Amino acid sequence: MSTGTPIGHALSAPNAAAAAAAGAPIPAGAARPQPGPPLWLLLELTYRCPLHCVFCYNPTEFARVAAELPTAEWIRVLSEARALGAVQLGLSGGEPLVRDDLETIVAAAHDLGYYINLITSGVGMTEARIKALKAAGLDHIQLSFQDSTREMNDFLSSTRTFELKSQVAALIRAYDYPMVLNVVLHRLNIDHVGEILAMAQALGAQYVELANTQYYGWAWLNREQLLPSRAQLERAEAVTQRFRERVGARMQIYFVVPDYFETRPKACMSGLGSVFLAIAPDGTAMPCHAARMLPGLDLPNVRHAGIRAIWYDSPAFNRFRGESWMKEPCRSCPERSRDFGGCRCQAYLLTGDADNADPVCDLSPHHGLVMAAVARAESAVAAAPRERVLRFRDHRSSIKVVAGEPPGG
Amino acid sequence: MSEPDTKCRPAIAHGMRLQWEAAQEAHVLLYPEGMVKLNSSAGAIMSRCDGVRTLADIVADLERTYGLTGLGADVSAFVALALEKHWLELRE
Numbered sequence: 001m002s003t004g005t006p007i008g009h010a011l012s013a014p015n016a017a018a019a020a021a022a023g024a025p026i027p028a029g030a031a032r033p034q035p036g037p038p039l040w041l042l043l044e045l046t047y048r049c050p051l052h053c054v055f056c057y058n059p060t061e062f063a064r065v066a067a068e069l070p071t072a073e074w075i076r077v078l079s080e081a082r083a084l085g086a087v088q089l090g091l092s093g094g095e096p097l098v099r100d101d102l103e104t105i106v107a108a109a110h111d112l113g114y115y116i117n118l119i120t121s122g123v124g125m126t127e128a129r130i131k132a133l134k135a136a137g138l139d140h141i142q143l144s145f146q147d148s149t150r151e152m153n154d155f156l157s158s159t160r161t162f163e164l165k166s167q168v169a170a171l172i173r174a175y176d177y178p179m180v181l182n183v184v185l186h187r188l189n190i191d192h193v194g195e196i197l198a199m200a201q202a203l204g205a206q207y208v209e210l211a212n213t214q215y216y217g218w219a220w221l222n223r224e225q226l227l228p229s230r231a232q233l234e235r236a237e238a239v240t241q242r243f244r245e246r247v248g249a250r251m252q253i254y255f256v257v258p259d260y261f262e263t264r265p266k267a268c269m270s271g272l273g274s275v276f277l278a279i280a281p282d283g284t285a286m287p288c289h290a291a292r293m294l295p296g297l298d299l300p301n302v303r304h305a306g307i308r309a310i311w312y313d314s315p316a317f318n319r320f321r322g323e324s325w326m327k328e329p330c331r332s333c334p335e336r337s338r339d340f341g342g343c344r345c346q347a348y349l350l351t352g353d354a355d356n357a358d359p360v361c362d363l364s365p366h367h368g369l370v371m372a373a374v375a376r377a378e379s380a381v382a383a384a385p386r387e388r389v390l391r392f393r394d395h396r397s398s399i400k401v402v403a404g405e406p407p408g409g
Numbered sequence: 410m411s412e413p414d415t416k417c418r419p420a421i422a423h424g425m426r427l428q429w430e431a432a433q434e435a436h437v438l439l440y441p442e443g444m445v446k447l448n449s450s451a452g453a454i455m456s457r458c459d460g461v462r463t464l465a466d467i468v469a470d471l472e473r474t475y476g477l478t479g480l481g482a483d484v485s486a487f488v489a490l491a492l493e494k495h496w497l498e499l500r501e
Contacts, residue, residue, distance in 0.1 A: 039444065085430065085431075087430055087444065088443070115439035117442075140440075140441040142441065177424075178441075
């Protein structure tokens with residue numbers, strides 16, 4: 001059953017969705033259970049994006065990624081995945097609106113019986129496009145927020161970004177879609193959560209997700225500048241609660257706490273290879289958005305293999321199924337069938353070994369790494385930032401990452 | 410949670426979609442961030458909530474289809490729950 005948390009934002013992992021879609025928990029000791037279908041399909045149609053968000057989870061090496069799949073290949077992927085039982089479809093990127101075949105892809109997905117959610121910044125949305133998307137059968141639009149500094153300042157001061165969002169929000173409402181806004185929070189904007197909510201209300205938002213940054217890709221690169229302090233987090237939650245009480249049911253607000261402040265890990269993707277299948281712009285198939293970073297995971301590509309073979313037979317998708325890959329303390333932990341050891345990418349990023357327990361868990365021998373990052377955030381916030389070395393997600397920085405150079409400020 | 414009136418006309422809530430999924434052998438309710446897999450009784454009830462039939466019609470249809478009587482209270486309780494969860498809404 002659903003937790004009721006709206007996820008599915010390009011920038012945050014659709015844990016709730018996956019959890020909602022998950023079947024019975026895997027029985028303890030099962031070596032390699034027969035997986036169910038890939039119920040949730042995410043197509044990252046492009047890495048191209050007009051924005052340069054510092055918290056983007058896209059791979060920092062995106063400049064190295066080869067050509068995007070053509071329309072017919074995306075439609076073949078949709079058809080094959082649907083035949084396996086995929087039914088929830090997210091279309092994201094990058095910015096999916098930069099693909100001028102988006103309407104064609106939506107129409108094909110609709111004909112196949114998908115429930116289709118477009119995850120967009122709104123840049124590039126026009127009345128002609130929303131009209132065509134509606135006619136093609138698009139079910140839902142999630143308007144996402146971008147850049148933490150320039151765009152957010154712009155938004156909060158009712159200038160250019162606010163105007164853009166207002167126009168797109170009006171189109172969304174005019175075409176009878178629920179108005180859903182997603183804002184990614186971090187150290188540099190979390191203190192403005194009251195103003196953000198007021199602006200969201202002014203846009204006519206019915207659902208607002210305040211999703212704290214998850215630290216992958218560009219966000220990982222910028223973690224030391226983005227992780228908030230506990231006091232910031234508590235203040236933001238209190239402000240959100242007061243706002244909720246004031247507006248009542250007119251606006252549903254979801255506040256997603258960053259997992260660095262938890263003591264148990266998230267059940268990431270309900271376990272890799274359990275319900276979630278993501279396809280990157282170049283056709284790389286991934287068991288989670290960020291799996292590209294995991295070393296030794298030979299990710300299959302839809303250009304060379306069918307979806308059935310990828311999902312059921314490929315070593316990459318079987319690598320973290322079941323429990324045989326687990327190390328202690330997960331291996332003997334009674335909670336392993338609930339959280340699956342947490343996030344493999346986070347385990348890898350923090351400990352260098354993707355088989356370790358997610359260090360968010362306070363049973364992990366590496367939990368100190370998370371506490372240390374939080375402690376550094378506390379002192380950085382206390383010292384007040386004099387200098388910000390943020391790495392914007394742009395092509396130039398990505399080329400530097402590919403070349404092994406520091407991406408620069 | 411108040412009992413819905415037997416003359417009310419429940420419908421699948423705006424923005425949600427109910428469909429039969431062969432791969433799951435179940436009705437599922439689809440919404441932006443997830444999916445609810447319905448058990449067979451919930452599927453039987455929800456698939457009759459078309460905004461045209463009244464709750465009384467739905468109960469009568471279910472009793473006729475399954476050769477049962479006295480389903481009113483159970484159906485009503487489920488519809489109340491589904492309304493509370495915003496899976497269903499009432500049409501005038």
